Amino acid sequence: MRRCEVHILQAGHCRHPEAATLIRGGLGPVTFPNLTGLILHPSEGAVLFDTGYDPAFLTATEPFPERLYRWLTPPRFGPEEPVRQQLSRYGLSPKDVRWVILSHFHGDHIAGLGGFPDARIVCARAGLRAATAGGPWRALRGGVLQSLIPADLDSRVTFFEDLPPVPLPTACRPFAEGADLFGDGALLAVPLPGHCPGHWGLVARAETDALHFLVADAAWSSRAIRENRPPPALTTTLLGATQPYRETLQRLHEMTRGASELIVTPAHCAERAADLAQGQATE
Numbered sequence: 001m002r003r004c005e006v007h008i009l010q011a012g013h014c015r016h017p018e019a020a021t022l023i024r025g026g027l028g029p030v031t032f033p034n035l036t037g038l039i040l041h042p043s044e045g046a047v048l049f050d051t052g053y054d055p056a057f058l059t060a061t062e063p064f065p066e067r068l069y070r071w072l073t074p075p076r077f078g079p080e081e082p083v084r085q086q087l088s089r090y091g092l093s094p095k096d097v098r099w100v101i102l103s104h105f106h107g108d109h110i111a112g113l114g115g116f117p118d119a120r121i122v123c124a125r126a127g128l129r130a131a132t133a134g135g136p137w138r139a140l141r142g143g144v145l146q147s148l149i150p151a152d153l154d155s156r157v158t159f160f161e162d163l164p165p166v167p168l169p170t171a172c173r174p175f176a177e178g179a180d181l182f183g184d185g186a187l188l189a190v191p192l193p194g195h196c197p198g199h200w201g202l203v204a205r206a207e208t209d210a211l212h213f214l215v216a217d218a219a220w221s222s223r224a225i226r227e228n229r230p231p232p233a234l235t236t237t238l239l240g241a242t243q244p245y246r247e248t249l250q251r252l253h254e255m256t257r258g259a260s261e262l263i264v265t266p267a268h269c270a271e272r273a274a275d276l277a278q279g280q281a282t283e
């Protein structure tokens with residue numbers, strides 16, 4: 001695989017009961033960071049994997065029924081947390097981001113999309129179709145805030161489903177195949193079904209040789225993968241499909257069992273955010 005610089009950025013967080021995300025989890029609120037990937041590709045430049053929270057989320061959840069989303073999972077920010085404000089640390093501005101890859105269309109993953117009007121967007125056709133079908137109530141029930149989807153998306157989009165399938169590195173087994181984003185094997189998108197329609201992750205090889213697998217919401221935490229412990233069926237049935245979700249989690253569990261060179265990042269994992277805080281998340 002061609003190597004990239006891989007950084008994990010935290011773009012806000014929210015707090016809600018652990019029990020919604022982990023079977024037999026605690027009822028008290030815990031912190032769920034919102035982690036995104038900033039990948040510097042040797043020829044394609046800056047690539048984002050998801051955008052995380054952005055103040056645009058607050059605008060999108062001002063009216064009803066969208067306000068219900070904010071009540072359920074209120075986003076919180078530090079002074080510099082939206083991704084577009086963090087880019088300067090890497091000598092970049094939002095205009096330098098040429099590609100935004102979307103794992104799925106939930107509001108907490110696409111909220112910052114409006115900050116990158118010139119970027120190409122890569123996502124699942126199935127995800128976009130589900131996100132734009134029906135009115136705001138149906139979308140909201142599926143975790144989607146339709147006003148966050150750019151009006152010109154059709155002219156900027158590439159679909160994972162149309163990209164050439166290539167074998168994944170053996171460390172990713174039992175996941176066998178990914179979609180090759182740039183035709184050079186550097187960034188491979190991997191279907192991770194169950195969380196919602198059209199949910200995909202991303203595999204990238206860092207310059208340090210570390211192999212990253214950004215699994216978005218296929219698991220809420222590294223602990224859930226370690227213990228093969230899914231959310232209650234109520235959560236997974238509401239957002240997606242419980243059986244495929246549990247099959248995907250089982251495969252992530254198998255993939256990481258024993259010694260593994262993989263660095264797996266679930267988008268809302270507090271353990272990974274703690275690594276980040278210690279400066280271990282840049283590979």
Ligand SMILES: [Zn+2]
Pocket residue numbers: 104106143195217
């Ligand atoms: Zn989600």
